[in-house]
Amino acid sequence: MTSFDLSAIDTPALVLDEARMRANIRRLAEKLAPLDVVPRPHLKTAKSVEVARQLLAGGNGPATVSTLREAEYFAAAGVRDILYAVGIAPGKLARVKALRDAGCDLAIVLDSAEQARAVADAAAHMRDTFPTLIEIDCDGHRSGLRPDDPRLVEVGRILHDGGVELRGVMTHAGDSYGAVGDEALAAFAEQERMAVVNAARMLRDAGLPCPVVSVGSSPTAHFARNLDGVTEVRAGVYVFFDLVMAGIGVCELDDIAISVLATVIGHQRDKGRVIVDAGWMALSRDRGTASQRVDQGYGVVCDEAGSPLPDLLVTGANQEHGIVELRPGSGAPLPELPVGTRLRILPNHACATAAQFDEYHVLSADRPGEVLRWERMRGW
Numbered sequence: 001m002t003s004f005d006l007s008a009i010d011t012p013a014l015v016l017d018e019a020r021m022r023a024n025i026r027r028l029a030e031k032l033a034p035l036d037v038v039p040r041p042h043l044k045t046a047k048s049v050e051v052a053r054q055l056l057a058g059g060n061g062p063a064t065v066s067t068l069r070e071a072e073y074f075a076a077a078g079v080r081d082i083l084y085a086v087g088i089a090p091g092k093l094a095r096v097k098a099l100r101d102a103g104c105d106l107a108i109v110l111d112s113a114e115q116a117r118a119v120a121d122a123a124a125h126m127r128d129t130f131p132t133l134i135e136i137d138c139d140g141h142r143s144g145l146r147p148d149d150p151r152l153v154e155v156g157r158i159l160h161d162g163g164v165e166l167r168g169v170m171t172h173a174g175d176s177y178g179a180v181g182d183e184a185l186a187a188f189a190e191q192e193r194m195a196v197v198n199a200a201r202m203l204r205d206a207g208l209p210c211p212v213v214s215v216g217s218s219p220t221a222h223f224a225r226n227l228d229g230v231t232e233v234r235a236g237v238y239v240f241f242d243l244v245m246a247g248i249g250v251c252e253l254d255d256i257a258i259s260v261l262a263t264v265i266g267h268q269r270d271k272g273r274v275i276v277d278a279g280w281m282a283l284s285r286d287r288g289t290a291s292q293r294v295d296q297g298y299g300v301v302c303d304e305a306g307s308p309l310p311d312l313l314v315t316g317a318n319q320e321h322g323i324v325e326l327r328p329g330s331g332a333p334l335p336e337l338p339v340g341t342r343l344r345i346l347p348n349h350a351c352a353t354a355a356q357f358d359e360y361h362v363l364s365a366d367r368p369g370e371v372l373r374w375e376r377m378r379g380w
Helices: 018-035 049-055 066-076 090-101 113-126 149-162 173-176 182-205 218-223 245-248 351-352
Strands: 014-018 064-065 081-087 106-110 132-136 166-173 212-215 258-268 273-276 300-303 308-317 322-326 342-346 361-362 371-375
Touching: 014 018, 018 218, 018 361, 049 066, 049 371, 064 066, 066 081, 066 090, 066 149, 081 218, 090 106, 090 113, 106 113, 113 149, 132 149, 132 182, 149 182, 166 182, 173 182, 173 218, 182 212, 182 218, 258 351, 308 342
Parallel strands: 014 361, 064 081, 081 106, 106 132, 132 166, 166 212
Antiparallel strands: 014 258, 258 273, 258 342, 273 322, 300 308, 300 342, 308 322, 361 371
16 A cells, blocks of 8 residues: 555544545446446536546536636636526526636526516517526426426427527436435436436427436436436446445445545543544545445544544534544444544545535646645535
8 A cells, every 4th residue: 555644644634645646537428438328527517627638538628617716717618518407596697607608618407487478578678599408307306397388388488489598408316316236226327317318308298399308316327227328427426435335335435535634633542442533524525325234434434544434433423523432333443543643534525525625635647656736616
């Protein structure tokens, strides 16, 4: 194992293992290559130009973002093909227009006639076509129109007749995060595929264009067996992975590329507790594994080299304090962890944990033993 000197880094800090990240990126690229689809990676997890350069072929897209701040940040770095994959608020169209005027092919999404009319009105007023995808609800998870909803054609007609470029349909199988195992995940991938393929057919049967048919979640992207009728796949958290993904069988602990570096600052020996300087402000409050078969608390505790310590979890978190204990029912001994010991904590949800930090401390894949610093952006 290559040794990295993390001793000079103030804690808590966000650590990124570049070699693991590259392996994760390569794994999905190899999975999708024979399925005849275009990857459109979601940059919401990484929020980093340095990561985007390794994710995007040619560095300029296609890409997906979840905030206009992300779109502005990545467009400034040369990404020219971006999907803003959150339902559009009419008040944000001026920022969309500014990005498009600057040379970024930025597309938006919506799922209602009300939004469609607002976009059509703005298109006429601002003299732009505002490329738009209609969001499809494939699993009742969140937003979107059901693929058999007659309002789908109504929305498409408002856009098309209103001078807006109806670019296609998109969906996100968010409920796939609750599926466990190969067969369940493959079934979700097929459910996701059929929803947008049927929605695209409805639009085309009504004489409306639908060139883009877009699906996307990390679980379904890895377990899809057939993507006939789909043109592109969006996924994001796979770049780093996390404990939720490990809990449903998408990855192993050794695939998780980010961790929070923390320092032991105290003990409650009578309670079998170790206190670290990474609380929920560093780890986030995300308890995504609490509903899984194995509850990982606020994160799995590793040694400074990144190897998990047997049955050791962050079981509680205050703002700046993390409480480290053995997993309930464990027979493992509590390791001796003197004050000053450095530990690394694997996150439940990579997006939520990374969002707490302004930079990555990168364990370089090309420069053995060297720790680099990469900027990451925040905000909306």
